[in-house]
Each structure stands twice: as structure tokens, then as C-alpha cells.
Amino acid sequence: MYLLGFDIGSSSVKVSIIDGSNSKCIASAFYPKQEMKITALQPGWAEQEPELWWTNLKLALAEVLGISRISPADIFSIGISYQMHGLVMVDKCFKVIRPSIIWCDSRAAHIGDEGFYSIGEERCLSNLLNSPGNFTASKLKWVKDNEPDLFARIYKIMLPGDYIAMKLTGEIKTTASGLSEGILWNFKENDIADLILEHYGISRDLIPEIAPTFSVQGTMTSEAARELGLVPGIKISYRAGDQPNNALSLNVLNPGEVAATAGTSGVVYGVSDQLKYDSYSRVNTFAHVNHKPGNNRLGVLLCINGTGIQNAWMKRTLGTKAYSYEAMNKMASNVAIGSEGVCVLPFGNGAERMLRNKNIGSQISSLNFNIHNEWHLYRAAQEGIVFSFFYGMNIMKNIGIDTHVIRAGKANMFLSPVFRDTLAGVTGATIELYNTDGSAGAARGGGIGSGYYESTSEAFTNLQKLDTIEPDKNKQEQYEAAYTRWKTVLEKAIA
Numbered sequence: 347m348y349l350l351g352f353d354i355g356s357s358s359v360k361v362s363i364i365d366g367s368n369s370k371c372i373a374s375a376f377y378p379k380q381e382m383k384i385t386a387l388q389p390g391w392a393e394q395e396p397e398l399w400w401t402n403l404k405l406a407l408a409e410v411l412g413i414s415r416i417s418p419a420d421i422f423s424i425g426i427s428y429q430m431h432g433l434v435m436v437d438k439c440f441k442v443i444r445p446s447i448i449w450c451d452s453r454a455a456h457i458g459d460e461g462f463y464s465i466g467e468e469r470c471l472s473n474l475l476n477s478p479g480n481f482t483a484s485k486l487k488w489v490k491d492n493e494p495d496l497f498a499r500i501y502k503i504m505l506p507g508d509y510i511a512m513k514l515t516g517e518i519k520t521t522a523s524g525l526s527e528g529i530l531w532n533f534k535e536n537d538i539a540d541l542i543l544e545h546y547g548i549s550r551d552l553i554p555e556i557a558p559t560f561s562v563q564g565t566m567t568s569e570a571a572r573e574l575g576l577v578p579g580i581k582i583s584y585r586a587g588d589q590p591n592n593a594l595s596l597n598v599l600n601p602g603e604v605a606a607t608a609g610t611s612g613v614v615y616g617v618s619d620q621l622k623y624d625s626y627s628r629v630n631t632f633a634h635v636n637h638k639p640g641n642n643r644l645g646v647l648l649c650i651n652g653t654g655i656q657n658a659w660m661k662r663t664l665g666t667k668a669y670s671y672e673a674m675n676k677m678a679s680n681v682a683i684g685s686e687g688v689c690v691l692p693f694g695n696g697a698e699r700m701l702r703n704k705n706i707g708s709q710i711s712s713l714n715f716n717i718h719n720e721w722h723l724y725r726a727a728q729e730g731i732v733f734s735f736f737y738g739m740n741i742m743k744n745i746g747i748d749t750h751v752i753r754a755g756k757a758n759m760f761l762s763p764v765f766r767d768t769l770a771g772v773t774g775a776t777i778e779l780y781n782t783d784g785s786a787g788a789a790r791g792g793g794i795g796s797g798y799y800e801s802t803s804e805a806f807t808n809l810q811k812l813d814t815i816e817p818d819k820n821k822q823e824q825y826e827a828a829y830t831r832w833k834t835v836l837e838k839a840i841a
């Protein structure tokens with residue numbers, strides 16, 4: 347039997363098929379081949395049409411089925427990974443009311459700040475483990491305040507993965523992990539966060555039924571099966587936000603384990619068993635995929651909005667040649683550590699949680715027209731991303747996440763030797779790269795939730811380590827000096 351995984355990103359939708367008998371990925375595809383459209387009607391806004399995710403899922407799935415040539419009747423289960431924090435709203439006919447306000451949209455930051463102070467900082471942190479911030483609950487309050495006619499039509503709100511599950515099953519459900527990422531979960535009460543709903547004047551009735559992360563959450567309808575070229579009755583048995591799911595895909599489930607990713611945005615995600623939080627909510631604590639009352643598994647998440655998107659901007663903007671990312675990486679590797687003084691702050695993709703929801707934009711400093719060229723900028727951009735990781739990891743350290751080993755998929759920014767070596771060099775951590783990604787992880791999650799696998803260890807039998815990067819102690823002082831210069835520039839920018 348085969349296991350299917352969907353990963354609903356903001357850049358593309360990826361689909362993978364896992365052979366359940368040996369846990370190996372036999373086919374993957376993504377769509378669109380260029381980055382998916384994000385609409386920004388005003389500065390700091392970011393929206394996508396949920397139907398676009400569904401359309402791209404169908405196209406990616408068709409490609410995967412063509413590559414693998416498996417029989418749809420042999421698909422046992424489906425798991426879903428999705429971009430976190432997005433707001434999808436539907437009416438009683440399950441029709442989408444407005445485009446989704448997605449994760450990097452910062453319009454609701456001021457609403458979250460007001461909620462934090464009005465409800466009470468300590469009350470928020472001790473119950474929600476976070477400030478309301480610029481998360482899903484605050485985005486919903488923005489709709490209530492600014493689009494009251496649309497708000498009045500809402501039957502249920504969902505996260506992006508809940509929407510895809512609805513399209514598959516005809517049922518609207520969510521998870522406690524998903525609610526926690528929207529700041530809609532009370533960890534003290536192990537229930538929906540009435541304190542935030544009441545403060546925002548939002549009815550509890552808008553929250554869907556809650557299903558366990560690993561469970562049969564529904565089965566595929568005949569209508570969905572016809573659209574997708576599959577068969578009715580396939581179990582939809584796992585859903586999780588992309589970062590908890592990325593950790594699952596790397597078998598990061600226990601306290602002290604750390605996962606990272608660096609796609610459009612960049613994340614460091616550490617697992618803890620302690621209900622701890624950062625007083626300024628610069629890093630966030632959510633329920634991990636295996637969290638249960640009495641068996642705490644919390645994901646402490648550092649998110650940097652402007653990582654791969656900054657690298658993509660450099661690629662399409664600098665010079666007249668159509669350089670590949672591989673060529674850019676080679677150019678960057680020919681520049682010395684520290685980029686001969688050039689510093690880049692990678693914060694040009696909206697308000698940054700790590701900077702207390704400030705939106706300072708991306709900045710280039712100490713540029714010398716007589717010395718520097720695009721090679722220096724390519725390296726400085728990658729160093730700036732790494733240094734933003736390290737800045738945030740020091741915040742994580744204060745709440746118990748001490749990083750010695752970082753696990754990541756060998757993809758995106760982790761394909762760059764400059765990025766990997768700088769991250770190992772400045773953090774002192776060993777980096778382990780694996781043959782997995784979000785859609786493969788979601789497929790394995792579906793296998794766990796459906797009961798196909800008897801344990802998580804069985805699901806990850808063939809998780810292979812592809813590369814190990816050890817920190818170069820001979821270059822440690824150079825990395826530290828470059829970071830210190832970068833940090834000085836950052837502190838001036840946020841002062």
C-alpha cells in the first residue's frame with residue numbers, strides 16, 4: 347500500500363508518495379513551477395486564494411501519479427502539511443468568503459499588541475504561551491473590525507490545511523496544535539482560548555470541531571475522488587502546520603531535539619517538555635504534533651520571514667545574467683567570511699516576530715562601490731540570514747532550547763555550502779541533512795494516524811542522513827567577528 351502527502355506552501359504545493367512497505371519516497375512533484383502568486387493590496391499585506399492551493403494540488407498530484415504509475419486503489423491514507431497561521435473563512439455552504447490572509451501578512455500586529463496589554467501580559471503568556479501577536483486570532487479580529495459584512499457571513503474559520511481537508515472530506519475540523527498556532531488554545535485549561543475570543547468579541551461557534559493530529563479525521567468523498575483521480579474512502583489521517591510537520595519529517599519529536607528549514611521563510615524549531623515562553627513573544631511556543639495533556643511536547647519556534655525570499659530577490663534583481671542558485675552559491679564562496687564588511691539585514695518580508703513585530707525592512711550597509719560587487723552581496727545576504735537565525739537562537743536558549751545538533755532537509759538554503767558552513771560556524775552546532783521534506787513527512791504522518799504504522803520509529807525506518815557539517819573551530823573567531831558587526835547594524839536599525 348502507498349501513503350500520500352500534501353504540503354500546502356505559500357510558494358508551491360508539493361505532493362509525495364511513500365511506499366508503506368519500506369517507508370521510501372517513490373515520487374514527488376510540485377506546482378506551480380514558478381512561485382505561487384501572493385497578492386499585496388497594501389504594504390504589509392499578503393493574501394492568497396484558497397482555491398489556488400486546491401488547483402495546484404490537483405496539478406502536482408496528477409504529475410506524481412503519472413511518474414509513479416501506481417493504482418489509486420492502493421493509496422491507504424493521506425497526510426496534510428500546510429503554511430501556518432493563515433486565516434480561511436467559509437459560509438454555511440462551505441464557500442470561501444474572502445482570500446486567505448496568510449502567515450506573512452502583518453496587518454493585525456497592532457491588534458495583537460492591544461490584546462496583549464488589555465488582557466494582561468502575564469495572563470496571556472501563562473495561558474497562551476504567547477502574545478496574541480500577528481496570528482490567526484488577531485487577523486480574524488481585523489476582519490471583524492474592517493470587513494463587518496464579510497465577518498457576519500462566517501460559518502467557520504480554518505487554517506489552510508483544514509481547508510484542504512474540507513475539500514477532501516466534506517467535513518470542517520481542526521486540531522489543538524493548529525489552534526495553538528493561531529493563539530486560540532489555552533494550555534492551562536487544555537481547551538479553546540475563550541479569553542482571547544471574548545476579548546475580541548468572537549463567538550466560540552466559529553471554531554471547528556477538534557480532531558487529534560494523528561487520527562482518521564475523515565475519508566475522501568466521491569466528489570473529491572473524481573476531481574483528483576483517486577478513489578473514495580481514502581483515510582485523511584494527519585494534518586499539521588509546516589514547521590511542526592517539518593520537525594516530524596526529521597523525526598524530531600522529543601525534548602532537546604531541533605529542526606530547521608530555510609525556504610521562503612526560515613525557522614528553527616526546538617522541542618521542549620516545559621510550558622515556558624519568551625516574555626516578549628519574540629519566539630513562540632505551540633503544541634507539537636505529539637503534544638498531549640500530561641505529556642507535554644511543545645515546539646519553540648523562531649521564524650524569520652525574509653530568508654529564501656531575500657535570496658530569490660537577489661537572484662532576479664542583481665546584474666543582467668540569469669544566474670542559477672548554484673552559480674550564486676559558488677560566487678558567494680569566493681568571498682571571505684564577513685563579506686569584506688558588507689552587512690545585509692534580511693527583514694524585508696513584513697513585521698518580524700523576533701524584532702517584537704517591527705517592520706524595519708531589508709537593509710544593506712557598508713557598501714563600498716570600489717570594492718564590492720554582486721558576489722559580496724550574495725554572501726552577505728546568506729550570512730545575514732544565518733546571523734538572524736543565531737540572534738533568535740540566543741533568545742530560544744533563554745527558555746531552555748540549547749542547540750547542539752540541527753537537523754534539516756537537504757533543500758533550499760541548506761543546499762548552499764556558505765549557508766551551512768556559516769550556520770555551523772557561528773552556532774557551534776553540528777548540522778545533519780536528511781533525505782526528506784514536508785510532503786514526505788506528511789505522508790508518513792498519515793501512515794501513523796491511520797494505523798498503517800504501529801510506531802513513529804517504523805515510519806522513519808528509511809530516513810537517511812545525507813550529509814553532516816561540523817563547525818570549523820579554526821574559523822570560529824572570523825564568524826564571531828562577522829556576527830558582531832552584523833548585530834551592531836541590527837541594533838542601530840531597531841533602536
